[in-house]
Amino acid sequence: MLKIKHFVQQSWLLIVAAFCFGLLIAATNTALSDRIEQNKINKLNRLSRGLLERFYRLSGVELPENVDFKEFAELQIESLRGKKATAKIYKVTSRGGECFGWSFNAVGSGWADKIEVVVAVDKDFGKLAGFDVLVCNETPGFGAKIKLPYYRDQFVGAPAEELKLVSVGDAKKIDSEIVAITGVTISSQAVVDIINNTLTQIKEQIQKQGLIGDGEER
Helix, strand or coil: CHHHHHHHHHHHHHHHHHHHHHHHHHHHHHHHHHHHHHHHHHHHHHHHHHHHHHHHHHCCCCCCCCCEEEEEEEEEEECCCCCEEEEEEEEEECCCCCEEEEEEEEEEECCCCEEEEEEEECCCCCEEEEEEEEEECCCCCCHHHHHCHHHHHHHCCCECCCCEEECCCCCCCCCCEEECCCCCHHHHHHHHHHHHHHHHHHHHHHHHCCCEECCEEC
């Protein structure tokens, strides 16, 4: 009992400071949560536009300047670990209403921590326009290599269907086989798994709503 009393006497200032600091962090996070979320949405839209611009440019088509990224829906996605997560779906349209594609966030586990990416697809959900990284805490120089063009370029124009990671192949060939980054197999596989899992569920749910089907938007 004396030891406990002595501990409290000696450390009360530290305890109070830690408590106040915790309250300050919680209050700051609450006050800035809307701004943080808006910044994330802005980043998602910016990255989506970049993906679609490049995809269409490679196809010989210029993406109009006045396209809008409008939130279409928030869909419940089941992760590979069975947990529920929310994916925000954006429909990319011109001011005249023409659809140019879709984009959404996809989350899953990497080697060190969660990986969150933004994925863009064409208007029919037939081809991937590519992916970019929203959040990645993978090891610099290793898992973080998923951000490099060597790996990401393989997804541009790939079929929007089940992708397969291979250890050996032609990384310049655009198909459903994605060549892993040497020495970074786990992170490479994580991205493929995240995109496969989220893309499949989103595509099924949008098809059920009659917005796409048989390769044509309805």
